Amino acid sequence: MLEQLKQEVYEANMQLPKLDLVNFTWGNVSGIDREQGLFVIKPSGVDYEKLQPADLVVVDLNGEVVEGKLNPSSDTPTHVILYNQFSKIGGIVHTHSPWAVAFAAAQMDIPALNTTHADTFYTAIPAARPLTAAEIEADYEGNTGQAIVETFAQRGLDYEATPAALVSQHGPFTWGKTAAQAVYNAKVLEIVAQEDYHSLQLTSANLALPKYLRDKHYYRKHGKNAYYGQSND
């Protein structure tokens, strides 16, 4: 069932340790088959060294396990919300990458201060508000997803152009057209978090990129007029 997608999601999961984005089992990648309305996700708490494609769990958009012997990631309800609300995304990544966590714990956006950022993320990466005690008790992982969706709605952000969010006090979620692209976005987010941290320590000047520079870099790599690389993506 969904063997090709399982292989893709497996390979995307295995990129997390290779790209230094996870310690231990602290990360997960999923990918969705939109036609069938089913997604494939890493099982909970399984070491990357032992993970096999057949261990991946198939889940439907109600969060019900459709296939798999293992428990799916404890973050599965967050993935369910994001797949339902962000209808064009094909893959989701959650990590505890340390520079992103530093911003998430500080409850601060990762600002758009350099073109490395704007090449991938059109705006600052928003930090969703902390959850309330009631939200945590009622449906922690689901409400984590709702807080991300709420943040994008309130700020008028385009989830395709800014494919990432911080969950305050917790860490980053990224997404993309595919699981592999979501992993790429997770790495870029970690890199720009590190760079931004240092820029913010060097000066208290307002360093936010102007819109015209964000436009230039973002659209240099995305959309029909893109001219970076060997073809439009």
Add this chain to the structure above:
Amino acid sequence: MLEQLKQEVYEANMQLPKLDLVNFTWGNVSGIDREQGLFVIKPSGVDYEKLQPADLVVVDLNGEVVEGKLNPSSDTPTHVILYNQFSKIGGIVHTHSPWAVAFAAAQMDIPALNTTHADTFYTAIPAARPLTAAEIEADYEGNTGQAIVETFAQRGLDYEATPAALVSQHGPFTWGKTAAQAVYNAKVLEIVAQEDYHSLQLTSANLALPKYLRDKHYYRKHGKNAYYGQSND
């Protein structure tokens, strides 16, 4: 004598360099057989590259060497105190991991600012007070253990829920049900120390996690209602 425990403690010691927790010989792991009241500990000043299971030293709960050709770790009296006072722990780790040392030298707790922390440590990791000159002269390593125990008593902390302490001016001790778990806790402590350092530089806001979020994450992974991973731990 205690061959299986020696193997476990040997393997736990060898995890320290693999997890980037030690330079040179600056770290040690021990594990205890509670029935026999004997623990196994790394010999003092032996390179990890040369360490063999047979080099480990067996020590009783009075700190007397029961078996072994080599001197036990110079920190052995600290381990003795912790095993006597914290009766449910099965393994202890001491390292000079650099982010934890930075907090220890600053005589600051590692605060609970993110869920990575709360997944493993229920509260801030306390920095025990510096020892007095008299305590250092009388029984330095033993009083190091006493200062940790005193800190947990004074603050009303549960050593099972917060399996780590900083020794001011020195570095971290962690513990767990097994030597392997104590090593895991040593790595988590180093990771959150690094993350917390950066969060504290980003903002002077009070970032301490509320109790309801610490409850959620800690009990998501521990105790009878845990639902992270493939079974309750």
Add this chain to the structure above:
Amino acid sequence: MLEQLKQEVYEANMQLPKLDLVNFTWGNVSGIDREQGLFVIKPSGVDYEKLQPADLVVVDLNGEVVEGKLNPSSDTPTHVILYNQFSKIGGIVHTHSPWAVAFAAAQMDIPALNTTHADTFYTAIPAARPLTAAEIEADYEGNTGQAIVETFAQRGLDYEATPAALVSQHGPFTWGKTAAQAVYNAKVLEIVAQEDYHSLQLTSANLALPKYLRDKHYYRKHGKNAYYGQSND
């Protein structure tokens, strides 16, 4: 065509990941044949793991592709300006190395605070001003090169003695007599950016090296009286 130069530029490009100067495809090296007025540059968006010497693109000093099946780096117009204006350079490197990016985003020079810096760069590494919206729209990559050239002219800097610049909000460009030397300069720049960042956090004292010390170190390694190494370079 230019097979030897392609090999040199290929090898210089492959040094970027080896020296931890690039993530993904975010960097490019070119080298020029001054007699023919042609330079060789990395193709745009090609993974370093897949790059082959034959993939390199030959470009003339008007920016026209003379040979090559792939698109040249999107930064090619910047290389064109630098080769035209800095007539003695033989190679150019652009990276997004993270410490240099932190200074570039902060729109700050990398100051000359230590002799590691002065051994390679005679002065502070200047941060060129940000481009205007009009400059970005008209010819982004070309105007990036013009801003670097303008900065050297306005400050009276010698591009041979200070073979590097930061593009504000973006990242570093370095150059040298050869592509290999430009890569060396890119690594030195990243190292001193990291060191300077930490020195600037340690103290607010004015730490700028006096001219006589910059003279000593720079000319110890460069010019006819150099005495570092096994021969004058």
Add this chain to the structure above:
Amino acid sequence: MLEQLKQEVYEANMQLPKLDLVNFTWGNVSGIDREQGLFVIKPSGVDYEKLQPADLVVVDLNGEVVEGKLNPSSDTPTHVILYNQFSKIGGIVHTHSPWAVAFAAAQMDIPALNTTHADTFYTAIPAARPLTAAEIEADYEGNTGQAIVETFAQRGLDYEATPAALVSQHGPFTWGKTAAQAVYNAKVLEIVAQEDYHSLQLTSANLALPKYLRDKHYYRKHGKNAYYGQSND
């Protein structure tokens, strides 16, 4: 000539890249035969990947080359001064390790803030004053050594108990009974520089270790009452 010493010094030099203490050729180790009054030092500007024991240069205590086809390290006059003035040392190391350079550029001592420091260095590691223009012009490398010696004299420091100094604006020198011990000291210095940097950012409190704690840790590892390791060193 001095074949065994050459081998020892060669191996000590090769530890520098292995311990992440050098980039490129930016470091050198020497070792002395006190009976013959000759020391062996790395040649100037030779890549570590290509260095062979036979490349090492033999120099006398007047700084004259006694044997060797290559130029000795440009820092040789500094080594000459230190061997002449610090009569009990057997090996010297110079690096540009980045955390030590950050303190050297800041012209700040590396303070004694933790027991990792006191295990190896009995006091803070002093930053020698910057050289004057006249000193640089007259005998740069020799006066670098003189500034270190002057600093130890003025502060009443014991060069055996504090086997390291920073040269302001430049970087660290360390020494020891052997070349290998000097390399060990160079690594410890880099580690504590990193730790101290972070402690100093965490708090502005005075964190200097009290003398009784420095005594405890230093003499736990050194001298006739040492009890760390398997025998007194």
